Amino acid sequence: MLTRFFELRASEAPENQIAKDNGLPRYPQSVPLGCKTKRWVRRKQFQAALGRMVHVSPRDMERFYLRVLLCHCKGPQSFEHLRTVDGVTYETYRQAALRLGFLEDDAESISCMREAAEFRLPYQLRQQFTTILVYSQVAEVRQLWERFYDDLSQDFAHRYRALLRQEKEDMIKFKTLKSLNDLLQISGYAVADFDLPQLHDFPALVLDSLMRNNLIRLELEGYDQNTLQAIVDQEDQLNEGQRAIFDEIIQAANDPDQGNKLFFIDGPGGTGKSTLLRHILAKVRLAGKIAIAVASSGIASLLLMGGRTAHATFKIPLKLTNKSTCAIYMQSHLKGLIQRASLVIWDEAPMTHRHAFEAVDRTLRDITIYTNIF
Structure with missing residues (x-):
């Protein structure tokens, strides 16, 4: 035609x-x-x-x-x-x-990145960069990448500063692209979908990366240690009720084989529930453990450090029955992440249908070979 x-x-x-x-x-x-x-x-x-x-x-x-x-x-x-x-x-x-002028220029995206680069951490800046790629029609992706590459890779440049020049440059670029790729995969995209340097340009580093669970690595390395420490240093500001809950949950995370493992925190709005959850997450993650933070709604997940919706994290089906299970495969990285997790926080849990909890429970018992109800 x-x-x-x-x-x-x-x-x-x-x-x-x-x-x-x-x-x-x-x-x-x-x-x-x-x-x-x-x-x-x-x-x-x-x-x-x-x-x-x-x-x-x-x-x-x-x-x-x-x-x-x-x-x-x-x-x-x-x-x-x-x-x-x-x-x-x-x-x-x-x-x-x-x-021909059929595409908008990238002035707004550049302005957004320039402003964020002044105060955001590199990982947060990479999150914003991937959001722009996914939800905006960027005309010159490669130019946007090159313009803010130093800001996007600043943490890796510091981490690998002791390497030799060429090895250091390759490692910094690969780690930055790998971090972007992990963030893009959350939305169903990849670095290969955009006009960016490609991961296959670093075959040796790709092979080494494939031997590791990317989700576990992201949880263990994706949070700024100084930020976590600053939150932990403010534990003395917790009130008596918050402190009692905090100590009990941290004890359960440190010694999961004894005592109660399921806690339900209830309270009116403005009583400090989100503050308490932030302290719990920071304490567990600063100790080198994995804490999975989910919420029943997207807005609620924004209040949690590293939070996502429960449906996205646990692959909960949209159409639920009393026999539903989650789409978590035995060989997936997500299974490995859940097995390594010391804590799962589910904010606004009562908003979710009971079939969703039952589906998650069945799946967790299946992948962890654990017979008791979670």
């Missing part, structure tokens, strides 16, 4: 003049596509028609920008002609679309 449209556009025949004056979406209004012949045939009688093009995800970059050009350019003659602007033939459709 598309190649035939190009042929008609290139033709000098008078009856094909309409192909030169219209883009592909408007072309079927006058010249429909024959169902049997798969050829464009001029209408004999007027008929209102709407041309529709198949949706293309922005993740499929070349096809997406090809679609953008087809929707806006009138009468292209070939694929190469689509990529030609003012006599210059560009290598990609995205470059041509950018040159």
Whole structure:
């Protein structure tokens, strides 16, 4: 269909003049596509028609920008002609679309990153960078990466400062990309989906990374130790009730084989529940243990350090029954993370249907080979 449209556009025949004056979406209004012949045939009688093009995800970059050009350019003659602007033939459709002004510039993204770089930690800045990639149409991803690479990789530059020059540069870039890749995977993306340096450029480091559980590594290395220590140093500010709960839960996390392992914290709004949870998480993580923080809603998860929704963390099905289980596989990194966890905090738990708790319970007992109810 598309190649035939190009042929008609290139033709000098008078009856094909309409192909030169219209883009592909408007072309079927006058010249429909024959169902049997798969050829464009001029209408004999007027008929209102709407041309529709198949949706293309922005993740499929070349096809997406090809679609953008087809929707806006009138009468292209070939694929190469689509990529030609003012006599210059560009290598990609995205470059041509950018040159024609069909894409917004990245001024807002740059301003957002520049402001955040002044006060955010490198890991937080990488979180923001991935959010921009996933939810914004960044025109020049590579330029945005290069502009803020030093800020994005600052913690790794400090950690590996003792390595030799080339080894150090490779390690810093790989670790930064690996961290971005882990964050992108949370939203179903990867570094390979964007115009960024690729992980396969560092085969030896990739092989070494594959031997480790990335989720465990992220939990153990993803929190700033100074921030955790600052929270722990404020434990004396907990009131009597908070302190009693804090001590009991920390004791259970340190000695899980004895005593009660299930706690329910209840209290009116403004009584310090979120503050208590922040202190508990900081204490456990500063001790080198893994604490999984989840909430029943996305907004509630934002109040927890490293928090995510329970559905995203435990892979809880959206459609629940009294026999549902979670999609956690025996060989997955998530299974290893749960097995290593010393503590799970579930905020706003009463908001969740009982079938969700039962599904998580069945799954946890299955992957940990534990017969008692969690």
